Amino acid sequence: xxxxxxxxxxxxxxxxxxxxxxxxxxxxxxxxxxxxxxxxxxxxxxxxxxxxxxxxxxxxxxxxxxxxxxxxxxxxxxxxxxxxxxxxxxxxxxxxxxxxxxxxxxxxxxxxxxxxxxxxxxxxxxxxxxxxxxxxxxxxxxxxxxxxxxxxxxxxxxxxxxxxxxxxxxxxxxxxxxxxxxxxxxxxxxxxxxxxxxxxxxxxxxxxxxxxxxxxxxxxxxxxxxxxxxxxxxxxxxxxxxxxxxxxxxxxxxxxxxxxxxxxxxxxxxxxxxxxxxxxxxxxxxxxxxxxxxxxxxxxxxxxxxxxxxxx
Amino acid sequence: xxxxxxxxxxxxxxxxxxxxxxxxxxxxxxxxxxxxxxxxxxxxxxxxxxxxxxxxxxxxxxxxxxxxxxxxxxxxxxxxxxxxxxxxxxxxxxxxxxxxxxxxxxxxxxxxxxxxxxxxxxxxxxxxxxxxxxxxxxxxxxxxxxxxxxxxxxxxxxxxxxxxxxxxxxxxxxxxxxxxxxxxxxxxxxxxxxxxxxxxxxxxxxxxxxxxxxxxxxxxxxxxxxxxxxxxxxxxxxxxxxxxxxxxxxxxxxxxxxxxxxxxxxxxxxxxxxxxxxxxxxxxxxxxxxxxxxxxxxxxxxxxxxxxxxxxxxxxxxxxxxxxxxxxxxxxxx
Numbered sequence: 001x002x003x004x005x006x007x008x009x010x011x012x013x014x015x016x017x018x019x020x021x022x023x024x025x026x027x028x029x030x031x032x033x034x035x036x037x038x039x040x041x042x043x044x045x046x047x048x049x050x051x052x053x054x055x056x057x058x059x060x061x062x063x064x065x066x067x068x069x070x071x072x073x074x075x076x077x078x079x080x081x082x083x084x085x086x087x088x089x090x091x092x093x094x095x096x097x098x099x100x101x102x103x104x105x106x107x108x109x110x111x112x113x114x115x116x117x118x119x120x121x122x123x124x125x126x127x128x129x130x131x132x133x134x135x136x137x138x139x140x141x142x143x144x145x146x147x148x149x150x151x152x153x154x155x156x157x158x159x160x161x162x163x164x165x166x167x168x169x170x171x172x173x174x175x176x177x178x179x180x181x182x183x184x185x186x187x188x189x190x191x192x193x194x195x196x197x198x199x200x201x202x203x204x205x206x207x208x209x210x211x212x213x214x215x216x217x218x219x220x221x222x223x224x225x226x227x228x229x230x231x232x233x234x235x236x237x238x239x240x241x242x243x244x245x246x247x248x249x250x251x252x253x254x255x256x257x258x259x260x261x262x263x264x265x266x267x268x269x270x271x272x273x274x275x276x277x278x279x280x281x282x283x284x285x286x287x288x289x290x291x292x293x294x295x296x297x298x299x300x301x302x303x304x305x306x307x308x309x310x311x312x
Numbered sequence: 313x314x315x316x317x318x319x320x321x322x323x324x325x326x327x328x329x330x331x332x333x334x335x336x337x338x339x340x341x342x343x344x345x346x347x348x349x350x351x352x353x354x355x356x357x358x359x360x361x362x363x364x365x366x367x368x369x370x371x372x373x374x375x376x377x378x379x380x381x382x383x384x385x386x387x388x389x390x391x392x393x394x395x396x397x398x399x400x401x402x403x404x405x406x407x408x409x410x411x412x413x414x415x416x417x418x419x420x421x422x423x424x425x426x427x428x429x430x431x432x433x434x435x436x437x438x439x440x441x442x443x444x445x446x447x448x449x450x451x452x453x454x455x456x457x458x459x460x461x462x463x464x465x466x467x468x469x470x471x472x473x474x475x476x477x478x479x480x481x482x483x484x485x486x487x488x489x490x491x492x493x494x495x496x497x498x499x500x501x502x503x504x505x506x507x508x509x510x511x512x513x514x515x516x517x518x519x520x521x522x523x524x525x526x527x528x529x530x531x532x533x534x535x536x537x538x539x540x541x542x543x544x545x546x547x548x549x550x551x552x553x554x555x556x557x558x559x560x561x562x563x564x565x566x567x568x569x570x571x572x573x574x575x576x577x578x579x580x581x582x583x584x585x586x587x588x589x590x591x592x593x594x595x596x597x598x599x600x601x602x603x604x605x606x607x608x609x610x611x612x613x614x615x616x617x618x619x620x621x622x623x624x625x626x627x628x629x630x631x632x633x634x635x636x637x638x639x640x641x642x643x644x645x646x
Contacts, residue, residue, distance in 0.1 A: 039451075039551065040452075043448050043451050043452055044452065044456070046444075046448055047445075047448055047449070047452060047456075047460050050441075050445060050464065050522075051460055051463040051464055053519065054463055054464050054466055054467050054519065054522065054523065055463055055466060057475075057478045057479060057482050057519070058466060058467075058470065058478070060478070060481075060482065060489060061478050061481075064481070064487070072487055073486055073487055076489075077487065077488065077489035078489055121366050121367050121370065122367065124363040124364070124366060124367070125363060125364040125366070125367035125368075127363060128360050128361060128362070128363030128364040129364060131360060132356070132357050132359075132360025132361060132363075133357055134357040134358065134360060134361040136361065137361070140364060140368065143371070143376075147371070147375055149631065150375070150379060150627070151576060151579075151580055151626070151627050151630045151631075152580060153580045153582070153602075153603045153606060153623055153626055153627070154379070154382055154623045154624065154626070154627040155375075155378050155379070155382075156606070156607075156610075156623070157382070157385075157606065157610045157616060157619045157620045157623055158377075158378040158379070158381035158382040158385060158620060158623075159374070159378045160610065160611075160616075161381060161385065161616060162377060162378055162381060177370070177374065178374040180370055181367055181370030181371045181373075181374050181375065183371060183375070186367055206356075211359070212356055212359035212360060213359065213363075216363060240471065241471040241472055241473065243472070243473050243583050244582055244583060244607075248607070248611060259471060259473040259474075262473065262474075262477065263473065263586075263587065263590065266477060266480075266587065266590045266591070267590035277481075277487065280477060281481070284474045284477055284478060287471065287474060288469075288470050288471060288474050291469055291470070291471060292466065292469045292470070295465075295469040296462065296469070303527070303531075306524070306527065306528065
């Protein structure tokens with residue numbers, strides 16, 4: 001385990017400084033490890049094959065979305081035929097008075113508000129644990145680490161009973177509130193805060209007469225912006241993708257997020273007269289694009305978060 | 313482990329003795345004046361601690377309370393007294409009854425056996441493939457590696473539900489490209505038949521998690537000091553030998569973690585089989601996996617107490633399995 005304990009410091013250091021340039025130079029240096037000659041082609045060949053495996057089904061999806069109902073069933077799935085994308089998008093956005101748009105909006109609201117709340121709560125807690133010494137700090141850390149061991153499936157039924165009792169069942173709060181107290185995000189914030197905020201700077205602010213809360217809100221939050229972006233992004237993506245939670249907690253079709261809505265179309269597609277296949281396909285692509293764009297654009301944030309995540 | 317060292321570090325750096333002499337700091341940090349026993353340093357730590365209060369309150373309500381309720385609910389039974397559930401309900405203490413019923417419940421344990429056998433194949437397969445992939449990326453030219461990495465990570469960026477649906481369509485005999493492909497090879501494959509459905513889901517699981525696992529392993533490969541490779545090369549070791557004897561042992565720690573994450577996820581398998589059930593309800597039954605059975609018992613049958621007991625059993629199984637894997641992989645170390 002000793003090698004993995006080094007990772008958080010390295011990851012934090014990397015994001016605290018400007019990562020891109022520094023990293024690249026290290027990579028160039030290591031290119032002496034490159035394979036040569038025939039083995040290079042073997043390496044390349046296997047990589048190409050696996051990349052095709054990874055991308056193939058997604059390519060099929062992109063192609064399928066541009067086809068009309070008939071071509072979808074009759075033409076080669078891996079290449080385009082008559083271009084019908086606009087019609088499919090029109091169908092998707094107008095089906096059942098635009099319920100899909102409603103679902104997308106719900107997803108954005110749940111993921112956005114939940115992530116914003118979580119980011120604030122987690123940064124405050126992580127900063128408090130990292131930068132102050134008080135009784136009960138060890139206990140808090142102990143609870144956080146212990147909660148990593150609770151499997152998600154243990155929580156779902158008792159949470160359901162609790163939410164019914166609290167009157168949160170089938171409300172949007174059932175989607176927003178519970179995600180705001182993720183202990184892993186606090187752990188992440190704590191590790192970042194230890195590396196990013198010098199205690200000397202806090203002392204200096206105190207001498208200048210700033211109170212503790214003011215130090216956190218005007219200085220700490222700003223210095224933790226990288227951690228904040230990581231926490232926000234990771235939670236935004238996971239709540240965009242969540243499926244079992246809304247399945248259990250939301251009854252009304254109007255409140256569903258997009259993943260649940262598409263599941264309902266998929267299951268209806270088999271036992272009704274309407275063929276919803278095109279809608280499911282187009283909906284899949286539309287709800288995936290924001291995630292892919294977000295994750296490619298913000299790679300450096302989630303990758304450092306994932307490296308830390310692998311430590312838990 | 314790392315946490316302890318971190319804690320220690322901060323504690324050591326806490327500048328209690330070396331802070332500026334009393335008078336100045338006092339006037340600076342508590343201008344409003346405090347009761348004498350309430351010294352400024354205490355006030356400071358209380359304020360610091362209070363930053364964790366919002367988290368602790370929410371954590372108590374949404375994590376600790378449900379866990380406590382899980383333990384409580386599982387030792388009671390609820391019976392409706394009126395017909396069709398319209399009358400009142402009587403809740404009575406049942407002790408260990410729910411657990412006893414769960415421990416001998418045939419359909420729960422056959423679901424458990426299914427996910428175990430499935431995990432036994434899928435988890436090692438994902439780890440080995442991801443490791444090979446990470447080693448190949450490590451051996452490729454840097455620029456090519458960066459491009460391949462993005463392509464290989466695409467499935468990880470796709471929402472799990474969408475990934476599952478896309479593969480369901482690949483397998484579909486009417487719209488998917490796979491059935492004609494296998495027909496071309498002279499094979500008649502039904503991906504949703506009971507003999508094939510695990511292979512179909514396993515392929516999907518590997519596809520979805522390959523990139524993520526590869527990323528973690530590749531990341532830890534990057535932290536291997538390169539002087540070691542130079543030394544090994546000078547000693548005449550081949551690239552394969554270097555990969556096997558130096559790189560693989562170096563990423564062992566990360567492998568333990570990715571395997572654990574993978575096994576924990578697989579034992580609680582829910583989303584994928586439920587989506588498969590939407591298209592092939594005769595193969596995927598309501599209690600196909602333990603998590604599906606818990607869902608079914610709680611929200612279709614309505615037996616919340618029994619479902620909670622089953623969740624506790626599943627949690628224990630997941631915990632024990634993780635502990636065994638952790639021990640097993642760590643012990644192999646010479």
